[in-house]
Amino acid sequence: MFNEIKENVKKEHPLVHCITNYVTVNDVANMILAVDGSPIMADEIKEAADITSITNALVINIGTLNQTKVESMIAAGKKANALHHPVILDPVGAGASTYRNEVTERLLKEVQFSVIKGNISEIKCIAQKTNTTSGVDANDEDLVNEDNLEEVIAFAKLLSQQTKAVIAITGPIDIVCDKEHTYLIKNGHPIMSRITGTGCMLAGVIAVYVAANQEKPLEATACAITMMGIAGELANDKMQIQQSGTASFRTYLIDAMSTMDMDTLTGGMNIEIQ
Template structure:
């Protein structure tokens, strides 16, 4: 049974502390698969919100000084309540502030999953890389080995997305090929994927296998969208359509 179908059956509440650029697309993507999104980042309510959620996503895309305490509070509440927590370290290599925040988060919160691109992985691992804002940038690393190292260090699952996605818990490694590069032209396609991964952690089954299956579905949705559309606006809509279609089995 497909992970995305199991999510629709479960209808999890996903608490997203995410960035304002992608909030709408992320919420609509979760709704398309039958999940319930909530976007709460006020520090005085995040603990309570996380405690009633099925999963927590922390995305640092548009950081500010009021969001960081909320992220830490929500992450600690998730750990206390046994709620899976996902970290999306958007553009962590771009500034020292982002790197400081990610270190705080990794030191104070136990994450079930880190979902990143190669450049973000390299920064977290302390490997040399030329970041390009929130894009992956350029560099040369043994992605699988570094992902395994980070997974073991933080006792977490690492998903690295790219032309070939990698999922590892430090021991098991799964590769997922396919997709289409036009996905990179849709703002928030990676951030939405992090939210979908958060939802995937709420369903029964082996987490690495569930995540790999979700990634394969997402790549299939990208291929379908490319085949069915001429322009990028329609491509974005087709991502949402594909999520609904595949989640219904």
């Protein structure tokens, strides 16, 4: 299913500009390298647009905001749009503060995103301007399950139509959709939430995959999320065998992504397409 998607990444080795948060920046860079991409991080307003012009994709992550960084995000986003480069929005903690909500709303007005990726509470904040997030984590009341799955899919498809972006909702069941089609991905492991940055790393991986497959952003996003889920499962298995802890899990996660071949991907993926 994803063979061509993955092969295109190996051929292209996309360079990704990440304006991301300082909590996870090193892990994001290493994860991008692990999947055959190349990272560059620049959030100074005097160079943000210039750096974007030499890259293949842009990630905007609002995890740690300040006024200068926001202006850099806008400048870089507009430059990427002008060059028809994919832009990925990771609205980390949307709903946690008035300022964060205002920034998110401004970004959506001034930049066209190719993919918007977040947990269900962050995505609901974008769509409905609700404040149900628990810091950077999804509120328990929002979590996707079999009972509310169809409702969430309909909501995500509508948001995709409104934003003209692929919507990726991460959680126990990952939902990736455009206005017509949906991938339901049931890979991953709960321990992934016990280290900082799995979501930020995923945004970088999505950017790499969409940059190399610009005609298929839905499939590229689904492939990236599936890989990350399988890597989480493999990293947990190794952690249990080694009787190690969450610091080792982070290393095993990057290892699993850097060594994942098509046999591992196709043999491990748990996907339903609607």
